[in-house]
Amino acid sequence: MTDSDDLLVEIGTEELPPRALPRLSEAFEEGLCAGLAAAGLVHGRAHRYxxxxxxxxxxxxxxxxxxxxTEARRGPALAAAFDPDGRPTSAAQGFARACGVRVEDLGRLETDKGTWLQFSRTVRGRRTVDLLPEIVRTALAGLPIARRMRWGEGRVEFVRPVHWALLLFGEACVxxxxxGVHTGRxxxxxxxxxxxxxxxxxxxxxxxxxxxPGxxxxxxxxxxxxxxxxxxxxxxxxxxxxxxDEALLDEVTALVEWPVPLAGGFERRFLDLPREVLIATxxxxxxxxxxxxxxxxxxPNFVTVSNIESRDPAQVIAGNERVIRPRLADAAFFREQDRREPLAARREGLRAMxxxxxxxxxxxxSERVARLVTEIAPRVGSDPALAVRAAQLGQCDLLTRMVGEFPELQGVMGRHYARLDGEPxxxxxxxxxxxQPRHAGDALPQSPAGAALALAERLDTLVGIFAVGLRPGGDxxxxxxxxAAIGILRILIEGGRDLDLQWLLDRAGAAYRDFPRAADAVPEVLEFILERLRAYYLExxxxxxxxDAVLVCRPTRPVDFDRRVRAVAHFRGLPEAASLSAANKRLRNxxxxxxYRSGAAVDPGRLQAPEEHALYEEFEKLRVEVRPWIEAGEYTQALAALAGLKDPVDRFFDAVMVMAEDEGLRANRLALLHAIGALFLRIADVSRLQG
Known part of the structure; x- marks a missing residue:
């Protein structure tokens, strides 16, 4: 066992991008640990800074x-290495020469398949201090840096200019x-x-x-x-x-090295501004x-985090207050200017955007979305007139001064201004x-009109962009x-809105019938959304x-798809699942x-073996039992009941020859297997389940 010591690597730079800092740090640690592991260097706990x-x-x-x-290299088989008189052949001599030894110095490798010549040698392990430079360089090269920069006259590239580098192994500087900089301590x-x-x-x-003291x-x-x-x-x-706000906390943490929180304030009159405007500012x-x-x-207060411990913190606070006042004054001015005309008056201006x-x-x-939302609104419990009005006004706040200054408040200011205009x-x-949802984990639309409009907006965008051939690729x-696709799925699944994706996309596609790729757009978008659904469930x-077991059945109602997924996940945990999955694979094969393509009904009069009688009777009983559950979308109960087919199916396959010589008997047994498989397929293809 080799001795061990602690390793420290530090790269000193100009100020790093604050939002990227946590991921850079995590990746640097991962890269170094991966490099050590690849070199066969065991280590203890890692700490990142x-x-x-x-x-x-x-x-x-x-x-x-x-x-x-120990490094071993296999040579020619013994029979080929020596002639009948025991003299080395050219094959043995060539192998020995390649290994840099004499034939008599070679060993033997004996296996149950024969004996071969073998060359073995012990390779001394390299010192860690000799390996570290390349391990560190590889870790640095693998950092997730979107755009690297150069500085000075050198050709070195990194996220920011580098000013120092520290590399210690134990107390020794490597x-x-x-x-581009020499390491030190x-x-x-x-x-x-x-x-x-x-x-x-x-x-x-x-x-x-x-x-x-640092x-x-x-x-x-x-x-x-x-x-x-x-x-x-x-x-x-x-x-x-x-x-x-956790993201803000992370960003501020990445901006300061010696945090000093300081409290400041602003005039109370600015509290008349919408809460979201104040928070954004x-x-x-x-x-x-x-x-x-x-x-x-x-x-009327805030807390800022300074990066210095000032001898006169009051001056620092005053400086921050001087900065925030004009920003809040600007926001108040923008609101005053925006209120000079209602949202509806800005609608014509959208023609220029x-x-x-x-x-x-x-x-x-907005016209396409308004037409689409009239069809969606009744299906989510919304008054179509209200949803249409929201669609007509939905983008108008883009033309306000406030959203021009605070783009992140799009929609928020539309709500504020619509209320002030007296809209419902x-x-x-x-x-x-x-x-909504703007991002992963964000809230969903709560009102029926909001859900209808959120769906219509995303559906129109998806079908339209696909119709002009701009499907996203790569990053x-x-x-x-x-x-947008994930948003649609979340609104439908998590919002419990049981709408059919195919129907929704067909309605959205109606606006693009004159486009050359219109016929392809709807099926392509459906596949695109279903692929996003795969990612949704993996997360x-x-x-x-x-x-995959559910996808085979092609359910296009996401709420129904979700019920099937939950049911199959539950079924997968049952003790009967593995056997029934294997049985379904077997019957499909x-x-x-x-x-077999018939789908003919099973003829009970043609059943012969006791095992096929028993399977048919259990199948018929369960088919009647699970029908109302399947029709009601209660798939978990249905699959739990169908688990009762395990024993009769196993006995059937153990005792019955499906491919009997008698054509009628064979067809009847195939019909029984087809009926069992079709019953499972009303929920999912359980033959897709692995182990």
């Missing part, structure tokens, strides 16, 4: 060298070059509090010496927790509580944390809900069609074979090999 100007990993107890290994502290070098004697000292909290999680505690404390001192534009009271109402070159303007799209509440709510999806832990 990420701050605005550094990526680092400390790995405990890394083996000091690779283990020695000298090499990484990303010195890191650097906080840009302002401790800009000079910080010596690291041992990998385990890294976080401690950066904290003091004034850097290098551990992302530790820094994040410190910010949460500090912001909560500052908000409590204001008589409120911080409004937490504070959190999205300024990366401040909003503060609310016990009732959830916003206070292009949705897609061949699909026309946003006004054209259902219309105002639907204008906002049409964008490119400029119209967010994958997200929820549903096994691929369960999904028999039917396929027999070329």
């Amino acid at each position: 990420a701050a605005p100007r550094r990526l680092a990993v400390w790995i405990e107890s890394v083996a000091g060298a690779q283990a020695d290994r 000298e090499t070059e990484l990303l 010195h890191s650097h502290g906080h840009r302002f509090h401790h800009p000079g070098p910080v010596a690291v004697q041992h990998p385990g000292d890294y976080a401690r010496v950066l904290r003091e 004034r850097v909290l290098a551990d992302f999680t530790v820094r994040r927790d410190a910010i949460r505690v500090g912001v909560d404390t500052a908000a409590a001192a204001l008589g409120g509580r911080a409004l937490w 504070l959190q999205i534009h300024q990366r401040y944390f909003a503060v609310e009271d016990a009732d959830g109402a916003l206070l 292009v949705f897609q070159e061949r699909l026309g303007s946003l006004h054209d799209k 509440e259902a219309v105002a709510a639907a204008i906002e809900e049409q964008y 490119k999806d400029p119209f967010a069609l994958r997200r 929820r832990g549903i096994a691929p074979d369960v999904f 028999i039917l396929r090999q027999a070329g």
Whole structure:
């Protein structure tokens, strides 16, 4: 067993992209651990560090060298290696020469298939310090960096310019070059509090010496927790509580090395602005944390997180307040200007906004969506007139000053302005809900009109983009069609809205009948959505074979599809499942090999063997029993009942020759197998289940 020691790698850079920092840090750790594993170097626990100007990993107890290994090379068979007189043949001599030894130095490899010449040697393991430079370079090259940059006169590329690199194995510095800089044992502290070098004697000292004297909290999680505690404390001192947004917390954590939360305020008059406008101004534009009271109402305060511990924090607070006031004043001005005309008056302006070159303007799209929503609305319990009105006004807030400044408030401001215009509440709510869900885990439309409009918007986009031949490929999806497809599925499945996808797509496709690819668009979109459905279930832990078992049956109502998936997943856990899955595979193979296509009814008078009588009687009993469950979509109960076929099916296959010589008897037995398979197929193809 080789000795071990700790490893520390740090790459010091200019400020890294804050939103990418957590993933870069995670990937760096994974890359280093994978490199060590590939080199056969065992190690202990890994700790990753990420701050605005550094990526680092400390790995405990890394083996000091690779283990020695025996390398064996097989040569010619013994019969071919020596002639009848025992002299080496040219084959043996050539093998020995290739191995750099004499024939008599070769060993023998004996197996049950014969004996061969063999060359064996012991290969000494390389030292870890000799392997580390390439392991680190490979890990750095594998980081998920969308666009690498160069700096200075060199040709090195990285996410940001690199200023230092630290590489320690135990207390020894591993000298090499990484990303254009020579490695050493010195890191650097906080840009302002401790800009000079910080010596690291041992990998385990890294976080401690950066904290003091370096004034850097290098551990992302530790820094994040410190910010949460500090912001909560500052908000409590204001008589409120911080409004937490986890993505904002991560971003702020990635922006500061030495977090110092500071509380500031703004004029109370700005609280008249919509809550979403205030939050967007504070959190999205300024990366401040909003503060609310016990009732959830916003206070005229915020908490910012500074990256320095100022001698005069009041000046820092005043500076932040000076920045936020004009932004809030601008928002108030935008609202005042927007209120000079109602949303409906902006509708004509949509004619000048292009949705897609061949699909026309946003006004054209809103007309298509309005026609589509009249058919969808009654099926989700909405008044069609309200849904149509929401469709007509749905894009109008794009032309407001507020949405121009805060694009993320599209829909939100439409709801606010529609209410102020006196539009029905259902219309105002639907204008906002049409964008839901915006992302994974987001809320779904709650109102019937909102659900109808959200579906119509996405369906029109999908069918239209496919109709002009712009199906997404690879990572490119400029119209967010994958997200649109998942949104449709979530609205239908999680919202319990039992609509048929084929019907919905046919209705959407009616607007594109004059397009050259119109005939292909609807079936292509259906396949596209079903592929997204596969991803939807994989993310929820549903096994691929369960999904495939249902997909074979081509149910096009997502709610019904979901019931079948849940039923098959439950069935898969039953003790009878494996046997019935195998039986279904077997009967399908028999039917396929027999070329059976009839589907004729089973003739009870032709049944002979007791086992086929027993199977037919159990099948008929269960067929009647499960019919109402299948028709009601209660597939879990139906499959649980069909599990009762296991024993009679097993006995049938053990005792009965299906392919009997008598043609009538053979046809009747095939009909029985066909009927059993068809009954299962009313739910799913359980023969697709694996193990």
